[in-house]
Amino acid sequence: MAPAIPGDIPEATVARLPVYLRALQDLADENLGTVSSERLAEMAGVNAAKVRKDLSHFGSYGTRGVGYDVEYLLFQIRRELGLTHDWPCVIVGMGNLGQALANYGGFRDRGFVVAALVDADRAKVGSTIAGVEVSHLDDLASLVRHHNISIGVIATPSPAAQGVADQMIAAGISSILNFAPVVLSVPEGISVRKVDLAVELQILTFYNERRAVVGSAD
Amino acid sequence: MAPAIPGDIPEATVARLPVYLRALQDLADENLGTVSSERLAEMAGVNAAKVRKDLSHFGSYGTRGVGYDVEYLLFQIRRELGLTHDWPCVIVGMGNLGQALANYGGFRDRGFVVAALVDADRAKVGSTIAGVEVSHLDDLASLVRHHNISIGVIATPSPAAQGVADQMIAAGISSILNFAPVVLSVPEGISVRKVDLAVELQILTFYNERRAVVGSAD
DNA sequence: GGGACTTTGTGAACGGAGGAACAAGCCCGT
DNA sequence: ACGGGCTTGTTCCTCCGTTCACAAAGTCCC
Ligand SMILES: NC(=O)c1ccc[n+]([C@@H]2O[C@H](COP(=O)([O-])OP(=O)(O)OC[C@H]3O[C@@H](n4cnc5c(N)ncnc54)[C@H](O)[C@@H]3O)[C@@H](O)[C@H]2O)c1
Ligand SMILES: NC(=O)c1ccc[n+]([C@@H]2O[C@H](COP(=O)([O-])OP(=O)(O)OC[C@H]3O[C@@H](n4cnc5c(N)ncnc54)[C@H](O)[C@@H]3O)[C@@H](O)[C@H]2O)c1
Numbered sequence: 001m002a003p004a005i006p007g008d009i010p011e012a013t014v015a016r017l018p019v020y021l022r023a024l025q026d027l028a029d030e031n032l033g034t035v036s037s038e039r040l041a042e043m044a045g046v047n048a049a050k051v052r053k054d055l056s057h058f059g060s061y062g063t064r065g066v067g068y069d070v071e072y073l074l075f076q077i078r079r080e081l082g083l084t085h086d087w088p089c090v091i092v093g094m095g096n097l098g099q100a101l102a103n104y105g106g107f108r109d110r111g112f113v114v115a116a117l118v119d120a121d122r123a124k125v126g127s128t129i130a131g132v133e134v135s136h137l138d139d140l141a142s143l144v145r146h147h148n149i150s151i152g153v154i155a156t157p158s159p160a161a162q163g164v165a166d167q168m169i170a171a172g173i174s175s176i177l178n179f180a181p182v183v184l185s186v187p188e189g190i191s192v193r194k195v196d197l198a199v200e201l202q203i204l205t206f207y208n209e210r211r212a213v214v215g216s217a218d
Numbered sequence: 219m220a221p222a223i224p225g226d227i228p229e230a231t232v233a234r235l236p237v238y239l240r241a242l243q244d245l246a247d248e249n250l251g252t253v254s255s256e257r258l259a260e261m262a263g264v265n266a267a268k269v270r271k272d273l274s275h276f277g278s279y280g281t282r283g284v285g286y287d288v289e290y291l292l293f294q295i296r297r298e299l300g301l302t303h304d305w306p307c308v309i310v311g312m313g314n315l316g317q318a319l320a321n322y323g324g325f326r327d328r329g330f331v332v333a334a335l336v337d338a339d340r341a342k343v344g345s346t347i348a349g350v351e352v353s354h355l356d357d358l359a360s361l362v363r364h365h366n367i368s369i370g371v372i373a374t375p376s377p378a379a380q381g382v383a384d385q386m387i388a389a390g391i392s393s394i395l396n397f398a399p400v401v402l403s404v405p406e407g408i409s410v411r412k413v414d415l416a417v418e419l420q421i422l423t424f425y426n427e428r429r430a431v432v433g434s435a436d
Numbered sequence: 437g438g439g440a441c442t443t444t445g446t447g448a449a450c451g452g453a454g455g456a457a458c459a460a461g462c463c464c465g466t
Numbered sequence: 467a468c469g470g471g472c473t474t475g476t477t478c479c480t481c482c483g484t485t486c487a488c489a490a491a492g493t494c495c496c
Contacts (some may be wrong), residue, residue, distance in 0.1 A: 012453060018420040022399060036473065045401040049455055049476095056475055061380070063385065064474040065462040080426030081420050083378070087420075100318035103417075110416045150426055151419065174429065175422035177415070181240060183263040191425045194416045197319075197395070198328045199383040200411045201307075201369065202299050204393035207409045208368055209300030230483060254443065267446095275443055275472055282444040283492040 013054045013157050016079055018050070019044045024074045036067040049109050062148075078182075086105055088115035088149045093156030094134055101155060102130045115147040120160070138165070141171040154178045165192075219276055227298075227422045231430050235295055237262045238269070242292045254285040277427040305334035308391075311374030312342050312352055319373060320348045322431045339376070355382075359389040372396045383410075 023043035027035050037055075039136055041048040055061055055068070062068045078084060089112050091098050100178055101107075102114055117129055120137045127134050135143055143149065152168040154176060161180035169190055173213050178184055178194045197201060233411060241261035245253050247417055255273075259266040267422070273279055279294055281317050282284045294336050296302060307330050309316050319325075320332055335347055338355045353361055361367065370386040372379050379398035386394060394410045396402055399417075 010453070014421055014424050015417075017424070018414075018417040019401075022381070037262060038473085043401065047455065047458090050453090052474060053454085053476080058279075060475070062474050063462065064460075065464090067473065080424065082423040083420065087423055096318040096321045100314040103314045104415075106416055107419070108418070112416070112419050145380075151422060154351070158361060163471045169260055175426045177418055177422065183237070183261065185263075191422050195413060195415065195418060197322075197413065198324055198330070199233075199236040200395055200413060201305070201325070202239070202301065202328070202331050203232055204369060204395065204409050205300040206232050206235070207391065208297065208393050211407065228483070235455085265485065267487090268483090270445060271441090272485085278445070280444055281492065282490070283442045283494085285443065 009057050013057060016044065016046065016050075016054055017196055019046075020054070021074070021083075024070055027070050027073060032070055034067040034071055035064075035073075040068070044181035048187070063165075066122040069131055069209050071110065079099065083111050086092055086111045086113050087151055088113050089151040089153060090114075090116040090118060090140070090143060090147075090168075091150050091153045091155060092118045092137070092140070092168070093154065093160070094129060095155065095157075097207045099129055101153065106154065116143040118143070118187070120156075123188040137167070144168075144173060149173060151175045151177070156180060160183045160210055227275050232263065234268075235299055236274055236368075237264075238272070238292050239295050239299065239301075239428060241290070242288055242295065244294070245288045246342040249295075250288055252281075252285040253288055255280070258286070259379070261342070274403070301329050304329045305369055307363045307366050307369040307371060308336060308361060308365075309371045309373060310336045310386070311372065312337040312347060313373065313375075316373035317347055317373075319371065320350065330369070333367055334361040336361070338374075341385050348380065350372060355385070358385055362386075362389040362391060367391060369393045369395070370399055374398060376400045409417075 013136060020040060023040055024035070026043070037051040038048045039052045044051065055073070058080055061073055089107070091101055091114060094102070094117055098117070102117055107114065114130065114132055117132050117134045118137050118140055118157070119125060119134055124134050125136045150173060152173040152175070156164055158180045161182050162183060162184055163176060165176055165178070165184045165186060174190055176184070176186070176190065176192045178192060179195050181196050181198060184192050238258060241258055242253070246262070255269040257270045258264045258427040262431045263268065273291070276294060276298055279291055282358050299317050307325070308318055310330060312320065312335055316335070318334055325332065332348065332350055335350050335352045336355050336358055337343060337352055340354070342352050368391060368394070374382055378400045379396060379400050380402055382394070383394055383402045383404060387404060392408055394402065394408065396403070396410060396412045404410055
C-alpha cells in the first residue's frame with residue numbers, strides 16, 4: 001500500500017494536502033484573501049501546528065502576522081500534488097460501482113478525466129456511459145497508450161482484480177485505485193490505494209460495540 | 219475522525235482486523251485448519267511480527283510451533299469487531315452512489331443489512347431499490363428507532379451532509395460513514411469515518427508526479 | 437521419551453508523527 | 467520611526483506504532 005520512497009515529504013502530510021486543498025477552494029469561493037493556520041486547521045479538522053509544519057515542508061508560503069495567501073497556497077499545493085494538468089483515467093469494471101463512478105461529476109471537477117471505460121462482458125461493450133463508450137478489456141493497452149492514461153480504477157469483482165491490475169501495469173499504468181476487497185501485489189514503483197467499504201463499516205462496529213460495553217459499565 | 223478512547227487496543231490494530239478477517243475467511247473456504255503468522259501476514263500485506271502483536275492484544279490465541287486455528291481466530295476477531303450479530307444500516311441520499319451501495323451484495327454478506335433507504339427528493343420516495351422502499355428524510359428518526367439502526371451512511375451532496383449527520387445523531391445513530399467530501403463536526407462519542415475518492419486520487423497523483431521527476435533525473 | 441524443529445509471544449530499539457511552546461518576523465497605528 | 471500585537475516557522479519533547487530478535491513453548495518423529 002505504501003508507495004515507494006516518496007522524496008522527503010512525510011506520507012501523513014501528503015494525505016492531508018488534498019484536505020487543505022478542498023478547504024482553500026472553499027475559502028477562495030468566498031473571496032477570502034488570506035487565511036491563518038488556525039482557521040485552516042479548523043476547516044480541515046486538524047491541529048494548527050500540524051498545518052504549519054505540513055506547509056513548511058514546501059517552503060515559507062505564509063506571512064507572519066498575517067497568514068497564508070489563499071490563491072498562492074492553492075497554487076502551491078496544486079503544484080505539489082501534480083494538479084496543474086488533467087489526469088486521464090480508465091475505469092475497469094462497469095457494474096454497480098463502476099457506473100456510479102463514471103457518472104460522478106466530482107472527478108472531472110478536480111481534474112480527473114474519465115478517458116476510457118472497460119469491461120470484460122461483451123454485452124456491456126459498445127454501450128455509452130456518461131458520454132464515454134465502453135471498450136473491451138482486450139483494448140486496455142491501446143487505450144492507455146492512446147489517451148496517455150496513468151491512473152487506473154479497479155471496480156471488478158475480487159477474483160478479477162489482480163489480473164486487471166497486472167494488465168494495467170503491463171499497459172504502462174503506474175497508479176491504481178482499487179475497490180475490490182483484495183490485497184494486490186504489484187512491483188516496486190507502482191502506487192496502489194485501496195478503498196474497502198466493508199472494512200470501514202467493520203471499524204465502526206468495533207467502536208460501537210466497545211461504547212456499548214463501556215456505556216453499560218457506567 | 220479518531221473515535222474517542224477505544225479501550226486499550228491501538229487504532230492501527232483495529233484498522234487491520236478486518237483485513238485479517240478477510241484473509242481468514244479465504245483460508246476457511248479452502249478448508250485450511252491452521253495458519254502461521256507469516257502466511258497470514260503475507261495475505262494481509264503486512265509484517266508477520268505485526269500480525270502476532272496485533273493478535274496478542276486479545277490474548278494468546280495461537281499455538282507455538284503450529285500457528286493459529288483458523289476457525290477459532292475467525293470467531294475471536296468477529297467477536298472483537300462486534301460481528302456476532304447483524305448490523306442494520308440506513309443509507310441517506312439515493313443518487314448515483316447511494317443506489318450502487320444499496321445494490322451491493324457485499325454488505326449483506328458481511329452482516330451489514332440495509333434496513334432503510336432515505337432521500338429528500340419526493341420524486342424518489344416510494345420507489346424500491348434492491349428490495350427496499352425509499353423513505354423520506356422526515357421519517358429518519360422513526361426508521362432508526364423501528365429498525366434499531368446504529369450505522370448511517372451519508373451519500374448526499376456535500377452541502378446536505380452536515381444536516382443529515384445532525385439528524386442521524388439526533389435519531390440515535392452513533393456510527394457514520396460519510397462519502398461527502400466535507401469534514402463533519404459531531405459530538406464526543408460519535409464515530410465518523412470518511413471515504414473521499416478525490417483525495418485518494420490526489421494522493422496517487424502526488425507520487426506519480428514525484429516518480430516522473432525522479433525518473434527523469436536518472 | 438527425548439531431541440530437533442517450528443512458531444508464538446514479547447522485550448527492546450527505532451523511527452515517525454503530533455503537539456506545546458516560543459523566538460523571529462511582519463503589519464499597523466501613532 | 468517605533469512599539470504593540472499577530473501569526474508563522476521551528477525546536478523540543480513525548481507518544482505511538484513498527485520491526486528486530488530471541489526465549490518460551492509446543493509438535494513431530496524416531
Ligand atoms: N457496488 C458497491 O457499492 C461496492 C461497494 C464496495 C465494494 N465494491 C466492490 O467493487 C467491485 C465491483 O462491485 P460492483 O457492485 O460494481 O460489481 P458488479 O458485479 O455490479 O460489476 C462488476 C463488473 O465487472 C465486470 N468484470 C468482471 N470481470 C472483469 C474483468 N476481468 N475485466 C473487466 N471487467 C470485468 C463485470 O462484467 C461487471 O460489469 C467488487 O469488487 C465489489 O466488492 C462495490
Ligand atoms: N457517485 C460517486 O461515484 C461518488 C464518488 C465520490 C464521492 N461521491 C460523493 O457522494 C455524494 C453523492 O454522490 P452522487 O453522485 O450519488 O450524487 P447524486 O446527486 O447522484 O445523488 C445525491 C442524492 O442525495 C439526495 N439528497 C440531496 N439532499 C438530501 C438531503 N438533505 N437528505 C437526503 N437526501 C438528499 C438527492 O435527492 C439525490 O438523490 C456526493 O457528496 C459526492 O461528492 C460520489
